[in-house]
Amino acid sequence: MIxxxxxxxxxIDAGERATARTRAVLRHLEDLPYDLAAxxxxxxxxxxxxxxxxxxxxALLTGRHPLxxxxxxxxxxxxxxxxxxxxxxxxxxxxxxxxxDQVLRGDGFVLAVCDSSIPGKDDGYLEDGTLEWLDRVLTxxxxxxxxxxxxxxxxxxxxxxxxxxxxxxxxxxxAALAGRHPHLRAFLAGHAHTAAATTFAGRPLLVAPGVVSTxxxxxxxxxxxxxxxxxxxxxxxxxxxxxxxxxxxxxxRTVTVGD
Numbered sequence: 001m002i003x004x005x006x007x008x009x010x011x012i013d014a015g016e017r018a019t020a021r022t023r024a025v026l027r028h029l030e031d032l033p034y035d036l037a038a039x040x041x042x043x044x045x046x047x048x049x050x051x052x053x054x055x056x057x058x059a060l061l062t063g064r065h066p067l068x069x070x071x072x073x074x075x076x077x078x079x080x081x082x083x084x085x086x087x088x089x090x091x092x093x094x095x096x097x098x099x100x101d102q103v104l105r106g107d108g109f110v111l112a113v114c115d116s117s118i119p120g121k122d123d124g125y126l127e128d129g130t131l132e133w134l135d136r137v138l139t140x141x142x143x144x145x146x147x148x149x150x151x152x153x154x155x156x157x158x159x160x161x162x163x164x165x166x167x168x169x170x171x172x173x174x175a176a177l178a179g180r181h182p183h184l185r186a187f188l189a190g191h192a193h194t195a196a197a198t199t200f201a202g203r204p205l206l207v208a209p210g211v212v213s214t215x216x217x218x219x220x221x222x223x224x225x226x227x228x229x230x231x232x233x234x235x236x237x238x239x240x241x242x243x244x245x246x247x248x249x250x251x252x253r254t255v256t257v258g259d
Contacts (some may be wrong), residue, residue: 002109004148005029005039005065006238008190008208011074012057013047018212021235022060024257025211028237029065036065037106040113042190042208043072043152045080054083061087068104070113072152072191073122073166077115089113099130103137109146109242112137116151116168124153124168124191131177138181146246147181150188154207156200160215162228163192175201186248188240193229195236195252206250209236 007029010022029039041061046053061067067087071080078096081088089102099115112134116124126134134149141147155171157164168189178184178201186204193210194217214233216222223230234254241249 001244002037002106002242003034004109004111004240004242005036006042006188006206006208006240007039007211008042008152009044009072009193009210009212010041010057010060011044011047011212012053012060014050014052018047019056019060021211021257022057025235025237025255026060026063028255030063037109038066038068038104038111039063040111040150040188040208041067041069042113042150042188043070043117044074044190045069045072045084046076047074047212049074049076049079051079051083054079058084058087066104066106068102068111068113068150070102070150070152071100071115071117073117073124075117077117077119099127101130101133109148110137110141112147112149114149114151116153122166124151124155124166125170126151126168126174131173135177135180138177138184141183143183145183146185146242146248147183148186148188148240149184152189153191154189154200154205155187156198156205158192158194158196158198158207160192160194160217163215167191171200178203185242185246186240195238197250204248204250206238206240208238209252209254211235
């Protein structure tokens, strides 16, 4: 089996809370009695895009499994590259402010990670250059090799108004691209701070739970300290599993934050 762990929204800052929650999740992955094909961290690595936050995040994320990490709306591309450069899978030498698009070619799969961030804004959009890059990755990948496409912002509403207002827009362009590449098996996203599963362009769209917090759904009670998020909910991780028949299954797990 090909198993990809999917983590999102760690929001590392100067405090200890986000660090402790991220450390617990990464330690859980490190301690697994199995070699993961990849660990994907789908955005909002730093909370304020401060260089010290990226230094702390780099130390936390460095481990034994192959890692792919992409920016979110809280990240800054130049600071992200400067702080996390050794962990990135970029081709060539892109300009500091260019989209951080990366590809990991594993044994029996390809993980193409697109930068959906818009500098200075909270919503998402895939630039034309990113879509052209993704089209090349898919074209160059044999049709019998499954490709998973990841980004920070989900391209459809999830029934979470606070997040849906700042989702990925211009998604019809991505849907048209997907229609040309049947070996694109699924889309993976973060941003929503909730484990979720839906569809987009006829494929699964699988959203990782948040590490730093969990969003309140409209039909749930607000927490005592916020109408938007539950800070006391445990962090989580998604495990995406590709079997020998090419079937994709996703399992969600919560992680206990230790003493």
